[in-house]
Amino acid sequence: MKDYLHKANVLLEVLPYIKQFHNCIVVIKIGGEPMITDELKEFIAQDIVLMKYVGIKPVIVHGGGKQITDLMHKLGKKSVFIDGLRVTDKETMDITEMVLTGMINKDLVGLINHHGGKAVGISGRDAHLIEASKIKVKKTDYGFVGEIKKINPTIIHSLIEQGFIPVISPVGMGEDGDAYNINADIASGEIASAIKALKLIMLTDVRGIYKGKGDKKKFLSTITKKEIASFIKQKIIQGGMLPKVKACLSALQSGVSKTHIIDGKIPHSLLLEIFTEAGVGTEIINK
16 A cells, blocks of 8 residues: 555655646757667657656757767768867768758657657758758868758647647758758757747756866756856866757747756656656756
8 A cells, every 4th residue: 555655645746847837848959878778768758758648848859969970980981070060061961961860850759659649750951940051160161060040930839739749850951952960959949949948958968067077076956047157167067068058048048947957868867857856957047
């Protein structure tokens, strides 16, 4: 009997969160190790479907940098990075779009649908969702690496209204019709802003944000915008965490209530972050 009561108490504990987030849009960006481990992808798909069935409206944006590099290696093409950005010639862009839109996107859609969801895969080129232009950096030509000019969210709203779960690959379209590789972190932040999401959640392969360096690092379950700015200035936040944090700040500035960076290697980390008081990652709040 105690086991049954415990289960009932767990369900009652999540009731306030279900009520709070019912009918709200939550953008989830999936990247890092959670994208390449079959077991973790299963957990993520299950979490997304459960969120949908309790009344949350999930919108998924995914990356795929490692998978792009792996396929390029198999095809005998070397990946070249300058200041963290992949130099993307036409052939590399073709490979990038094949991996993001043709492989990873369809894999996620299939997993979500297998667990009872109704997911639809799209890219930023569909219905002019992501209008992009070539990124401009002095003295460096990155090729088909793009920056976002505009988000046209009509297709996302249409899918949500019909009960579907949009799964978006971050490939933008330029005025010339060419495809551009867009940073998935930045894309998720811009999309969350455009569709007026309540939350933006970044699933990655680290727990979240830490204060300090080395052995003196302290994990932060909550951090403010002001603290983030200080951490960036002190270079406590740098590297791959920087675009994630900047995307979160941009989303907060545009009206998204809360943003989160969480470790997707933790089984069911999405549910733990949304439906528990403590959560499992770092919550960035608008203060």
